[in-house]
Amino acid sequence: MSDVVEFLKTRRSVKPREMTGPAPSPAELDTILTIGARVPDHGKLAPWRFIVFEGEARDRAGAIIAEVFAQKHPEAPAADVEAARGALRQAPLVVAVVSSPKPHDKVPAWEQELSAGASALNLVTAATALGYGANWLSGWFAYDRDVMDRLGLKPEERFAGFIHIGTPQRHSSERPRPTLSEIVTRF
Numbered sequence: 001m002s003d004v005v006e007f008l009k010t011r012r013s014v015k016p017r018e019m020t021g022p023a024p025s026p027a028e029l030d031t032i033l034t035i036g037a038r039v040p041d042h043g044k045l046a047p048w049r050f051i052v053f054e055g056e057a058r059d060r061a062g063a064i065i066a067e068v069f070a071q072k073h074p075e076a077p078a079a080d081v082e083a084a085r086g087a088l089r090q091a092p093l094v095v096a097v098v099s100s101p102k103p104h105d106k107v108p109a110w111e112q113e114l115s116a117g118a119s120a121l122n123l124v125t126a127a128t129a130l131g132y133g134a135n136w137l138s139g140w141f142a143y144d145r146d147v148m149d150r151l152g153l154k155p156e157e158r159f160a161g162f163i164h165i166g167t168p169q170r171h172s173s174e175r176p177r178p179t180l181s182e183i184v185t186r187f
């Protein structure tokens with residue numbers, strides 16, 4: 001079996017709390033983003049874009065997330081506000097995948113959204129192939145219009161997810177997978 005097949009058969013996500021620095025170097029990040037942009041994309045519309053949160057940018061984004069959370073939950077305990085503030089702070093690098101569908105008479109928005117999902121998985125796969133840990137996560141703030149606006153999303157855009165990337169501190173245990181007989185039928 002080729003190394004690539006073995007890699008794909010055994011790839012596992014890493015929890016952000018089990019990641020530490022270093023983050024990918026600038027050259028490695030370029031490689032990861034380049035692979036993220038190399039996905040099936042009907043009509044070559046590039047219906048996705050990436051926002052990189054690294055270093056103190058994670059704190060600026062966290063301050064926005066915490067502020068929106070506190071406004072909407074004035075009774076929330078301080079610990080919950082702090083958890084919101086730390087949403088993007090565990091991994092040293094977070095890349096948001098923004099689904100950015102373009103009006104098109106032949107390519108439905110659904111296909112463009114699927115392409116954004118492919119892009120998110122390619123980022124996870126590329127980071128993992130370079131020896132980093134990665135995890136595709138969302139969270140309430142990924143769907144909150146105020147957070148979305150303040151992180152720079154246009155009205156038609158949504159987050160496909162946040163890809164947390166860092167150096168794994170330990171090996172992730174296996175996760176149950178569906179058996180093929182549960183998910184495969186033959187027509």
Ligand SMILES: Cc1cc2nc3c(=O)[nH]c(=O)nc-3n(C[C@H](O)[C@H](O)[C@H](O)COP(=O)(O)O)c2cc1C
Binds near residue numbers: 011013137160175
């Ligand atoms: C769009 C999307 C959002 C996700 N959001 C979360 C999340 O917020 N929290 C979480 O624990 N897992 C979330 N996951 C699941 C993880 O990315 C991942 O699938 C899971 O940890 C299993 O990882 P593995 O199959 O890559 O090993 C999300 C997955 C997708 C596709």
